[in-house]
Amino acid sequence: MSNSHSYPHEPTGVETRKLGMWVFLSTEILFFGTLITTFMIFKGSDFPGMKLTDVYDIPFTSISSFILLMSSLTMVLAHNALEANDQEKTRVWLLATAMLGAVFLAGQIYEFTEFYHKGFELTTNIFSSSFYVLTGFHGLHVFVGVVLLLALWAIGQRQKGLTLEGGMNLEFVALYWHFVDIVWIVLFTVVYLI
Amino acid sequence: MTKIIEPSKQSSIFRRPSSETGIWSWITTVDHKKIGIMYGYAAFFFLLIGGLEALILRIQLSQPDNNFLTAAEYNAMFTMHGTTMIFLAIMPISAAFFNYLLPLQIGARDVAFPRLNALSFWIFIFGGAFLYSTFIFGTAGAPEGGYLAEEVGWLGSAPNGGWFGYQPNAGMKYSPGTAMDYWAIGLQILGVASLISAFNFITTIINMRTEGMRFMRMPVFTWMTFAVSFLLAFSLPIIAIALFYVTFDRKFGTTFFLTEGGGDPILWQHLFWLFGHPEVYILILPAFGIVSEVLPTFSRKPLFGYAAIVFAGFGIAFIGFGVWAHHMFASAISPVAQAGFGLSTMVIAVPTGVKIFNWLGTIWGGKLKLNTPMLFSLGFIGMFVIGGLSGVTHSIVPADTQQTDTYYVVAHFHYVLFGGALFGIFSGLYYWFPKVWGKMYNESLGKIHFWLMMIGFNLTFGPMHWLGLQGQVRRTWVYAEETNLQFWNIIVTVGAFIIALSIIVFMVNWIFSKRNGEKAPFDPWDARTLEWTIPSPTPVWNFSTAPIVKSLDDFWHTKYSEDEDGRAVRREETDQMLLELEEDGLNPSEHIALPNPSYFPIVLASGLPFLGYAVIYKSIPLALIGTVLLLVGGFGWGTEPLEEEIHLDSDE
Numbered sequence: 111m112s113n114s115h116s117y118p119h120e121p122t123g124v125e126t127r128k129l130g131m132w133v134f135l136s137t138e139i140l141f142f143g144t145l146i147t148t149f150m151i152f153k154g155s156d157f158p159g160m161k162l163t164d165v166y167d168i169p170f171t172s173i174s175s176f177i178l179l180m181s182s183l184t185m186v187l188a189h190n191a192l193e194a195n196d197q198e199k200t201r202v203w204l205l206a207t208a209m210l211g212a213v214f215l216a217g218q219i220y221e222f223t224e225f226y227h228k229g230f231e232l233t234t235n236i237f238s239s240s241f242y243v244l245t246g247f248h249g250l251h252v253f254v255g256v257v258l259l260l261a262l263w264a265i266g267q268r269q270k271g272l273t274l275e276g277g278m279n280l281e282f283v284a285l286y287w288h289f290v291d292i293v294w295i296v297l298f299t300v301v302y303l304i
Numbered sequence: 305m306t307k308i309i310e311p312s313k314q315s316s317i318f319r320r321p322s323s324e325t326g327i328w329s330w331i332t333t334v335d336h337k338k339i340g341i342m343y344g345y346a347a348f349f350f351l352l353i354g355g356l357e358a359l360i361l362r363i364q365l366s367q368p369d370n371n372f373l374t375a376a377e378y379n380a381m382f383t384m385h386g387t388t389m390i391f392l393a394i395m396p397i398s399a400a401f402f403n404y405l406l407p408l409q410i411g412a413r414d415v416a417f418p419r420l421n422a423l424s425f426w427i428f429i430f431g432g433a434f435l436y437s438t439f440i441f442g443t444a445g446a447p448e449g450g451y452l453a454e455e456v457g458w459l460g461s462a463p464n465g466g467w468f469g470y471q472p473n474a475g476m477k478y479s480p481g482t483a484m485d486y487w488a489i490g491l492q493i494l495g496v497a498s499l500i501s502a503f504n505f506i507t508t509i510i511n512m513r514t515e516g517m518r519f520m521r522m523p524v525f526t527w528m529t530f531a532v533s534f535l536l537a538f539s540l541p542i543i544a545i546a547l548f549y550v551t552f553d554r555k556f557g558t559t560f561f562l563t564e565g566g567g568d569p570i571l572w573q574h575l576f577w578l579f580g581h582p583e584v585y586i587l588i589l590p591a592f593g594i595v596s597e598v599l600p601t602f603s604r605k606p607l608f609g610y611a612a613i614v615f616a617g618f619g620i621a622f623i624g625f626g627v628w629a630h631h632m633f634a635s636a637i638s639p640v641a642q643a644g645f646g647l648s649t650m651v652i653a654v655p656t657g658v659k660i661f662n663w664l665g666t667i668w669g670g671k672l673k674l675n676t677p678m679l680f681s682l683g684f685i686g687m688f689v690i691g692g693l694s695g696v697t698h699s700i701v702p703a704d705t706q707q708t709d710t711y712y713v714v715a716h717f718h719y720v721l722f723g724g725a726l727f728g729i730f731s732g733l734y735y736w737f738p739k740v741w742g743k744m745y746n747e748s749l750g751k752i753h754f755w756l757m758m759i760g761f762n763l764t765f766g767p768m769h770w771l772g773l774q775g776q777v778r779r780t781w782v783y784a785e786e787t788n789l790q791f792w793n794i795i796v797t798v799g800a801f802i803i804a805l806s807i808i809v810f811m812v813n814w815i816f817s818k819r820n821g822e823k824a825p826f827d828p829w830d831a832r833t834l835e836w837t838i839p840s841p842t843p844v845w846n847f848s849t850a851p852i853v854k855s856l857d858d859f860w861h862t863k864y865s866e867d868e869d870g871r872a873v874r875r876e877e878t879d880q881m882l883l884e885l886e887e888d889g890l891n892p893s894e895h896i897a898l899p900n901p902s903y904f905p906i907v908l909a910s911g912l913p914f915l916g917y918a919v920i921y922k923s924i925p926l927a928l929i930g931t932v933l934l935l936v937g938g939f940g941w942g943t944e945p946l947e948e949e950i951h952l953d954s955d956e
Binding site: 120121122124126127129130133134136137138140141143144145148151152155157158232233235236239240243261 | 416417499502503504506507510511512513515517537538539540541542544545546548549552556557558559560565566567568571575942
């Protein structure tokens with residue numbers, strides 16, 4: 111006689127939590143979509159005060175973008191290490207990913223303060239408002255991601271170590287992290303390059 | 305005998321809650337049925353409040369030049385009436401149905417994420433309480449060039465910018481004070497609740513179906529839940545961002561929607577209706593689902609054109625994202641856009657019409673049993689068709705510019721949302737009453753409720769068409785005697801009180817039947833879906849063994865076969881089978897592990913109102929309290945396993 115665990119689950123073969131994360135990310139696209147659309151509308155408008163070209167430091171932002179993209183690589187390495195069941199390496203790469211994310215965040219804070227000192231405040235004009243709300247919203251996502259990575263790293267310190275199943279698992283966080291990185295590629299293009 | 309294993313009481317931060325009865329069992333529950341019932345009661349409570357607000361509005365309008373309310377109070381009342389009915393009454397009542405029925409209909413033991421489910425319920429409760437706390441803490445000052453501050457009063461200290469909060473009217477200049485902040489942040493919190501339940505339900509439907517429950521065998525109610533969840537998932541983020549902008553404009557001095565700072569008030573309208581129109585389908589599709597369950601059961605015929613109804617539902621959901629600007633024909637949008645959105649509005653009537661014909665085809669030639677749920681479903685079809693037809697008239701742009709902001713529009717959307725959504729909801733409440741409580745409701749009181757509501761509803765909203773075409777403006781708090789609008793306004797007010805009376809009949813029936821009603825058999829309607837294969841009231845574990853589904857309307861086919869003319873013939877072994885089903889349903893033969901109750905959903909949810917207050921009053925301490933609650937809730941949640949490890953003891 112079977113026990114309760116045979117109760118049918120997952121006819122799609124995708125783990126339920128992972129599926130939930132995919133659905134969540136699909137709503138995130140709409141969040142960022144709305145923000146980007148608004149930004150694009152106001153980017154072209156005549157705004158008094160500072161212009162974007164006055165304050166942008168493209169080389170600096172390119173470097174911090176590169177750092178964030180590299181964190182996706184370390185995330186994949188962490189995943190690979192876990193698949194090979196190398197707990198030690200998994201933790202190292204997780205920590206590396208979190209650190210790269212933190213460096214990116216520090217860069218963003220530095221950039222915001224720089225802009226602020228150059229007179230580019232939240233309420234300076236409609237462009238600065240859209241800029242700070244859009245990039246700030248992304249920064250908040252990176253922050254949440256760093257917290258999740260550190261939590262995962264802390265869980266990995268325990269006796270049992272990390273697994274690819276169960277509660278807060280690595281794949282779940284990795285999906286989120288890659289998504290946040292991909293969004294940044296779009297933002298970097300839309301906000302700084304176009 | 306029952307063999308539910310007691311969870312071992314390990315501790316995480318707190319001792320794990322273990323009550324099975326009493327108030328703590330409700331506060332800590334993660335059971336989809338209990339959450340559904342709580343959603344239902346909370347939403348009904350808000351329905352009563354919203355109804356009270358409507359009655360206050362109608363008293364004011366029953367006389368020309370009445371001074372029962374000041375203009376400020378009237379503004380607050382219609383804003384809160386709309387906001388309450390949409391976000392705190394109809395949406396959560398639909399959520400109650402989703403919660404209770406969805407796992408049962410797909411043969412699952414719970415939703416995919418039981419604790420997230422509890423979380424979204426508590427966020428909804430805190431969001432509603434937060435919004436209504438405006439009456440205690442909120443202020444609505446005198447707008448520039450508007451009424452005087454002393455006319456605002458206690459009732460007027462609520463949000464007053466209309467449920468769609470048009471900018472710049474809802475901005476700081478014309479809506480000073482904090483009331484509109486309560487509105488913006490309250491909706492934000494409620495949106496989080498709906499968003500969480502949306503991806504919970506999507507995941508549940510995709511991944512928790514029992515063996516054999518293929519997509520094209522799912523009950524239509526489940527399909528409509530699926531469609532609504534997608535609508536929520538893709539439309540709520542838009543309004544969330546728009547509300548962020550409103551809060552930034554009002555609290556931090558940005559100018560997203562203010563022309564004087566280079567912003568764009570029309571952008572608000574686009575963002576709002578890009579959410580707002582899908583929202584209309586969020587409100588009506590659950591009722592479509594309910595009616596599609598009730599009609600075949602009481603016509604004793606299969607649903608006519610199952611696939612057509614399913615695809616029409618998704619057609620509506622999809623096209624629903626492409627019609628938003630028909631709310632803005634009187635705003636500054638180009639003639640090309642007007643023509644385009646006029647056309648798409650006509651197009652969306654097609655799948656809706658497909659559904660109507662499917663329902664008519666279902667009852668055509670059926671052996672109708674006119675029980676209360678059936679009456680409400682039939683009433684739904686009639687009233688919804690009227691509302692739908694007046695809706696299509698709005699796609700004619702020149703006619704729409706005439707009708708915009710008149711009572712004609714008010715009549716239209718009440719026919720859709722009251723005659724449509726609410727009639728469908730009442731149909732469902734009566735239909736599943738026996739399943740939820742294990743008792744039968746009182747049929748005669750149910751029928752009195754239906755007829756009173758039908759008469760009251762048409763007296764209230766029918767004449768509004770004429771009032772609107774005669775020029776009575778929406779949201780006016782007085783009209784002059786010379787306009788000759790008084791006669792129909794009195795009729796409308798009388799109708800509103802008849803509706804109130806019918807609601808009292810409903811409540812009496814509910815309370816009385818729940819206590820003293822006849823014991824309900826587990827399949828009182830001779831129905832077709834999986835929830836009727838288990839005992840009433842539903843056992844905590846839902847299904848003792850996972851059901852295996854072999855066809856659409858599987859339960860019906862196990863009860864009936866067909867003769868050569870295609871008529872249903874009850875199988876000989878049916879009665880015996882039903883007896884066995886009930887016996888099995890009450891006595892699971894194996895150990896069942898259920899998710900354990902948890903404190904953390906309510907702890908986590910309680911942080912959000914504090915963050916809301918923190919933004920309104922720019923208070924760091926409040927923000928800290930909110931953050932701490934979120935962190936404690938999140939940390940406890942993360943470290944607490946969903947199910948405690950169970951040591952299976954061998955059967956004695």
